[in-house]
Amino acid sequence: MGAVFANQVRASIAFVGDGARDTFPFDFDVFDAGDIRVAINGTETDTGFHIALTPSDQGGGGLVRFETPPVNATTITIARHLHLRRLSSFDAMSIPRGDALERDLDFMTAALGDVDRALTGTLRFGAGQGDGVSAALPVIEPGRALIWNDAGDGLANGPSADAIAVASIKAHQAQDAANRAEAAESRSEIAAASFERSHASAMLNLDFRSGDLLAWEDERRMPVIDAPVNRIMDIRETGSLVRLSSGAQLTLPVASLARNGVRFRVFNGDGTMVDITTASGDVIRPTNGGAEVTVYPLPTRGDMVDLVCDGTRWFAAPIHESGPVVKLLRVASQSIPAGGAFLVEWDQVIEDSHGLYDSAVHGITGLPPGFYHVDIGVRFPITDQSVFTTLSLERFDGTDWSSHLQANDITAMGSGAAHSLRLNGIARINPSPGSGLRLRLSHSDAQTRDIGASGLLTWCHIHRIGG
Structure with a gap:
């Protein structure tokens, strides 16, 4: 048997059952059937099968035959496990037989081989590990982790599971505080920039695409961004x-x-179909009970929404639900004589959520204090004479x-053709019972000019956007 054991390199074999096969061979030698261990899906069993060994002079190994074929996809493992024992006994006067000595040496060789294979799967010190290091286990303390001691030369009891969980919570809280600090830093930079802008008061906007010049004042002291094309917002x-x-x-961060x-x-500044989209599959949840979406549309001119991130998703809070909304149109033409500034008279009220339009003054009166977004357009026909025009939003202060x-x-x-005159901005209404807004138009032509008849190109939209 010696040559056989010297050449064997494995002492286990695995199979996958198909529900029909009941016989599984193994090719490594054992000394008796008790040296075989059979496991089903990793669980050792000692019933439901029979072992037949093949004589060593006929090749060794053997068969494991199950009484009931293992079910489909079952993993069957057959392994050698030698229990320590003496195979031969010699007294002081007998002469040992050669085959008995050979069998004993085979047993020791096989047992040492199994031990060697088992050691390859254990934790061992590396070749460069210094002397004096011990892997002896400390006294068992329930619920404690096992760690290396401060000297690094032995094992010790570490923190408990509760202590580790508390440390994990503290680490999460620290990370959350760091994230909040980053966001607060960004917001402070924005606030500082806004404060610097506030000293400029009135602002001038030049639109080189259309040749328009627009002068307006952002009385809310908010940074104002004009986005006529696709824009990706930044946290700052x-x-x-x-x-x-x-x-x-608009794409949100x-x-x-x-x-x-x-x-x-x-x-929405001009009534075209504009929308807001999210990045990386995030969702926008409307606060008015709508379904969560990845694209939030603003289909109507003047529609406004606050978008707020809670750290996991975005919330959309429509602004027109929180204050007065007035939408006016001038459908018929209106003469604007030369030499003065004349009020634009609105002949259609499309929306007046709080009944604030006063036809006697052609304006919106009794506005609650706060800030209002104003979006106004006037269709002005083009002639053979170029003229200078001014749109003035007038405010009533009670007097x-x-x-x-x-x-x-x-x-x-x-x-x-016609020219569209535009006025956009943020108007402030002070606390006063007589507060109001109306539009006046003037031009430099020596002749009377007319606002062109249009149900689309002459409008006045006023939305309350904050107190």
């Missing part, structure tokens, strides 16, 4: 007021703990009307 722009136009799309509290106020916001433009020259 939190607190900004964003105007979408020309079918633009990824929702994360560092973004908790980030807020944008977005409105008199005075100019509050202005937009100036110079019309083109030609025929059969």
